[in-house]
Amino acid sequence: MKPLKVAICGGGRTGHLNAILFKQLPDVQVSMLTGNPRVVDQHTRGKPMQALLPDGSTLSAHLDCLTTQARLAVEDADIVIITVPAHARAQTLQAIAPHLSTDKPVYIGAIPGFCGFDWLAESLLAEQPNLVIWGMKDVPHTAFDLKPGCSIKMGGGKQQLYVATHARESAASRQQLQQLLSRLYGPCVTLLDNYLEITLTPGNPIMHSSVIYGLIGPYGQWHRKIFPQPLCWWTECPELGAYFLERMDQESQDLCAVISQRLGIDLSSVKSLKQEIIEAYGEQIRDRSSMLSILRTNQAYNDILAPMVPAADNRAGYVIERESRAFNEDVAYGLVLLVEMAKRFDLKVPYIEEVLNWSVSYMQGLRDSALDYFPNHWPRTA
Ligand SMILES: NC(=O)c1ccc[n+]([C@@H]2O[C@H](COP(=O)([O-])OP(=O)(O)OC[C@H]3O[C@@H](n4cnc5c(N)ncnc54)[C@H](OP(=O)(O)O)[C@@H]3O)[C@@H](O)[C@H]2O)c1
Numbered sequence: 001m002k003p004l005k006v007a008i009c010g011g012g013r014t015g016h017l018n019a020i021l022f023k024q025l026p027d028v029q030v031s032m033l034t035g036n037p038r039v040v041d042q043h044t045r046g047k048p049m050q051a052l053l054p055d056g057s058t059l060s061a062h063l064d065c066l067t068t069q070a071r072l073a074v075e076d077a078d079i080v081i082i083t084v085p086a087h088a089r090a091q092t093l094q095a096i097a098p099h100l101s102t103d104k105p106v107y108i109g110a111i112p113g114f115c116g117f118d119w120l121a122e123s124l125l126a127e128q129p130n131l132v133i134w135g136m137k138d139v140p141h142t143a144f145d146l147k148p149g150c151s152i153k154m155g156g157g158k159q160q161l162y163v164a165t166h167a168r169e170s171a172a173s174r175q176q177l178q179q180l181l182s183r184l185y186g187p188c189v190t191l192l193d194n195y196l197e198i199t200l201t202p203g204n205p206i207m208h209s210s211v212i213y214g215l216i217g218p219y220g221q222w223h224r225k226i227f228p229q230p231l232c233w234w235t236e237c238p239e240l241g242a243y244f245l246e247r248m249d250q251e252s253q254d255l256c257a258v259i260s261q262r263l264g265i266d267l268s269s270v271k272s273l274k275q276e277i278i279e280a281y282g283e284q285i286r287d288r289s290s291m292l293s294i295l296r297t298n299q300a301y302n303d304i305l306a307p308m309v310p311a312a313d314n315r316a317g318y319v320i321e322r323e324s325r326a327f328n329e330d331v332a333y334g335l336v337l338l339v340e341m342a343k344r345f346d347l348k349v350p351y352i353e354e355v356l357n358w359s360v361s362y363m364q365g366l367r368d369s370a371l372d373y374f375p376n377h378w379p380r381t382a
Pocket residue numbers: 010011012013014015033034035036083084085086087088111112139141142143144146204329
């Protein structure tokens with residue numbers, strides 16, 4: 001079989017885990033682009049990387065190429081997987097674009113593909129028609145406790161992996177993509193009809209922002225206060241946060257219904273967040289009676305800390321980190337997109353807008369956002 005050349009861009013948790021898993025497969029070559037020279041250093045010294053699996057076993061891998069240079073990582077790749085957070089994707093795409101092959105199809109995708117990766121890639125890669133743009137709805141496995149260049153722990157895996165392509169891609173390209181991803185992930189890969197099924201699936205953008213708003217927003221019990229100790233996102237989720245989350249989940253569903261109806265597309269695969277969580281975690285949730293109880297009693301969510309940093313000026317305690325991904329990724333690239341999409345359909349989403357506006361002020365304004373690439377003409381085609 002012809003070797004499949006996979007380039008992973010981003011040497012974080014998701015990047016490490018996927019790279020190690022792919023290296024277990026026959027005829028798959030894996031390169032990884034990282035910004036961390038220490039990871040390259042480990043590789044140069046011949047140290048294999050290890051994935052620690054939930055059953056206690058270990059997988060080892062020595063990648064074919066591990067580099068800080070975009071050209072070396074991607075120049076001959078058949079498939080490129082972007083695993084950096086949404087706010088870092090543009091920079092990564094700009095770095096690799098000049099080095100991608102022009103004389104064969106190159107399947108360039110994001111894991112996870114949320115925050116409108118299809119629109120970003122279209123805007124930055126317009127001149128390269130051989131590129132096939134795709135995204136995966138979620139990460140195939142959670143990944144945590146990264147020791148860069150050395151080891152990564154694998155968490156729970158998804159039974160099914162949902163993938164969508166940019167609307168411009170042909171049926172033949174879609175079929176080829178499914179074959180390539182099935183070679184990497186097995187037969188659990190399902191192709192969705194429309195990329196909006198990924199973009200509109202509710203997740204971190206509404207989850208993280210609503211909980212933070214409920215904690216430290218204007219009506220939160222910790223408004224302008226310092227936390228005496230770090231706080232768990234979900235087991236200590238405030239009632240107000242769960243209330244906003246439930247409202248935002250409903251508005252997100254309303255947006256989906258309007259888009260589905262006006263554009264005449266089937267978005268029935270997009271479920272409410274509540275339903276997604278119940279289906280994903282099943283018996284691990286002790287009490288499914290409300291959003292609050294689902295979040296607080298999901299064992300899979302135990303011990304996950306909210307993003308906090310020590311309070312400034314030597315004061316004892318902690319504050320929610322303004323520079324965290326909950327703002328830079330989830331607010332600037334997730335919530336912003338939802339509100340703009342709703343605007344284009346004259347749909348009111350007051351709860352999402354309230355949380356967005358407060359979050360942006362807490363962030364001291366948006367530096368960059370999904371609006372940098374969201375097409376002006378949408379929902380009309382170009
Ligand atoms: N880990 C999970 O279980 C999980 C679960 C659900 C969703 N996700 C999503 O998967 C994506 C990747 O998450 P991850 O957990 O793999 O992240 P991560 O461990 O923080 O790794 C992200 C990597 O992206 C690169 N990067 C470049 N610019 C960056 C920037 N401005 N900020 C942060 N990282 C930057 C860095 O790679 P270098 O070190 O090589 O420079 C970094 O290590 C995110 O969108 C996240 O929301 C992850």
